[in-house]
């Protein structure tokens with residue numbers, strides 16, 4: 001998926017043309033993967049008048065936690081970072097859905113993998129963005145032979161750049177075998193997550209997802225889905241999931257900023273339930289998409305959106 005950046009990026013403390021936001025080949029984060037990124041969506045409101053950024057403060061807060069893992073000292077906090085992102089969207093004034101990529105990184109030019117005492121910086125760019133997965137037909141997933149990196153190797157709860165090599169291996173394996181994406185198991189052999197999304201299954205009307213201690217990213221969409229489901233009266237369990245439960249589930253879906261809420265039709269060639277979108281998944285998708293597009297007539301969950309006005 002080749003991408004085109006929106007005209008302005010935030011780089012080294014200023015808003016600059018995106019093609020000027022460049023770093024040295026010798027940068028610590030380039031060599032060692034010692035950066036962390038965010039992925040945030042802004043949806044064009046149905047009125048066409050605002051970009052609705054989904055859970056901006058939660059994203060910048062998680063990024064600050066990744067910064068703590070990497071021992072980064074940054075000149076902004078989560079609130080300050082959120083302001084920079086809002087201003088970036090204002091300046092770019094996009095007329096379509098966008099995907100926003102904040103990045104915190106070891107910007108020093110140094111030759112040692114240590115974390116402490118290396119210069120840090122942060123940057124943001126954004127791109128126009130539609131769907132990450134094809135949404136027309138249910139996804140076909142496989143259980144990867146690549147194991148999810150565990151907390152004592154590279155913590156999955158941080159969105160750490162270097163850790164994504166693990167996702168890359170699993171994603172390539174799945175795509176080359178003709179699947180849309182991979183589900184990774186953790187070192188305990190339990191279900192962790194997909195290469196870039198969290199996983200939910202439904203069994204007998206209960207929505208089930210792996211706990212944050214199962215070597216998963218602490219997904220912000222995941223947290224939202226749990227809230228939407230509980231508010232809608234759907235029972236939710238956060239607990240370990242066995243591989244074989246994937247084969248007997250009634251429904252399954254992936255969720256994440258890129259994935260949004262995407263129906264899973266089969267896993268390892270075995271249909272999940274009917275193989276089509278089930279009722280619990282439909283309910284969650286309806287709440288999610290109506291909210292982000294500004295289509296809800298009530299004000300429930302309005303505080304999850306940061307509305308950035310766009311100029312005609």
Ligand code: PMP
Pocket residue numbers: 039167193194195196197198216217218219220221222255256257258
């Ligand atoms: N897991 C992984 C590995 C991811 O890359 C993502 C995408 N950020 C997610 C889960 C979903 O997280 P979120 O809902 O915060 O985007």
